[in-house]
Amino acid sequence: MGRSEEFEELRPLLFSIAYRILGSVGEAEDAVQETWLRFAASPTRPASAKAYLSAAVTRIAIDVLRSARVRREQYVGPWFPEPLLSDPYEDPARAAELADSVSMAALLLLERLSPLERAVFVLRDVFAFGFDEIAAAVGRSEPACRQLLVRARRHMADGRPRFAADRRERQELAARFFGALKDGDVERLRDLLAADVRFVGDGGGKAPQLARAVVGAQNVARVLGTVFPLLSRIDVSFAPHEVNGQPGAVFRDRDGRVLHTLALDILDGRIQAVRAVINPDKLGHLGPVADAWALDRELKQVRRRRS
Incomplete structure (x- = not known):
């Protein structure tokens, strides 16, 4: 399988990671496109395209979020994420869980977190990445990532949305x-x-x-x-x-x-x-x-x- 085919197969996952970190469809799409450019320009073929691309889109999204937070502090009136009509990442076994994690309520709670906390929370609690993969993605040690996750979960716990199961x-x-x-x-x-x-x-x-x-x-x-x-x-x-x-x-x-x-x-x-x-x-x-x-x-x- 060529690089473009590998990338297109993983594009839905990459967008879904970026959107949950950024809360913006446009910024998520830009992050995915930048990820492709880096992947295409890489002189060596990574052992795992999924690990490489997920790490790349996460790092790009973190950088974008850090600058976006300043703009959101100056935003006029309440700030909501850009509405998403369909999540391209499909996993029938986890459909309800994935839908709840992309809800307006959940994304607004994620705004309480620092960019690193948000990325770690999304990768671990939404997409079930291993701590070794998360550490590589955010540039922190595994113990540091575990601490970031603990803090993120603590911030999320009180207001975490609970929707009707049916x-x-x-x-x-x-x-x-x-x-x-x-x-x-x-x-x-x-x-x-x-x-x-x-x-x-x-x-x-x-x-x-x-x-x-x-x-x-x-x-x-x-x-x-x-x-x-x-x-x-x-x-x-x-x-x-x-x-x-x-x-x-x-x-x-x-x-x-x-x-x-x-x-x-x-x-x-x-x-x-x-x-x-x-x-x-x-x-x-x-x-x-x-x-x-x-x-x-x-x-x-x-x-x-x-x-």
């Missing part, structure tokens, strides 16, 4: 949620939400967004039940779709351009969080992006006509 249960609840959302049925929405549910949007200062998180079942139901029927009046539609391994939807304007994504966290038969990614910079990989500001002006006109 995938069908999640899908059914999500279907009821989006049905109620389409109808603007505030009471049905409220019955599906946890008492302390949070609705948060990430516009990054580049799209209309909530001034602050909306908290509580009644408040969230009222906002969702009011806004989304109005969006349908300006021909915004949505299609249910898994977002970061969890139930969600993609919203599009009348021309099919992406307006935003919505992702749900579901636990104990209730929706615990609703997260919208509206920042156009985070949606380009999903297709042409809508002009959210123009749609917002159109939405305000609809409201004025109704009042």
Whole structure:
């Protein structure tokens, strides 16, 4: 097998590692491409392409994350990962575990970790790499990697997301949620939400967004039940779709351009969080992006006509 064939076979794994470390589709794709360039230019053939490529993409992702953290500290409003509609790395035996590890909730928890802690945690607890491979990837000794993992697990432990184990249960609840959302049925929405549910949007200062998180079942139901029927009046539609391994939807304007994504966290038969990614910079990989500001002006006109 040639180098290009080896690389393409491992590309899904490399992207999945990089995305979990970076939380960015674009940056993960760039890291994978840089990994290929290094692999192609290497004068010698590594004994294990998987070990070489996994180590290379991890080191590149760590470097990118260190510079990205400064930008995230200056980010306008809440920061969410770029939405991922499908994880290219498929392992049917671990499908549920892999889906949970790429959820918005899990990736936001990973933001608590240092770049090295994050890389070690992803390689060990998500992809089950050996400590010898992890040590080679991050440039630390095996004992040091074990300590990094202990610290990472400690940071993750308190807030680690727990999702409903039954995938069908999640899908059914999500279907009821989006049905109620389409109808603007505030009471049905409220019955599906946890008492302390949070609705948060990430516009990054580049799209209309909530001034602050909306908290509580009644408040969230009222906002969702009011806004989304109005969006349908300006021909915004949505299609249910898994977002970061969890139930969600993609919203599009009348021309099919992406307006935003919505992702749900579901636990104990209730929706615990609703997260919208509206920042156009985070949606380009999903297709042409809508002009959210123009749609917002159109939405305000609809409201004025109704009042």
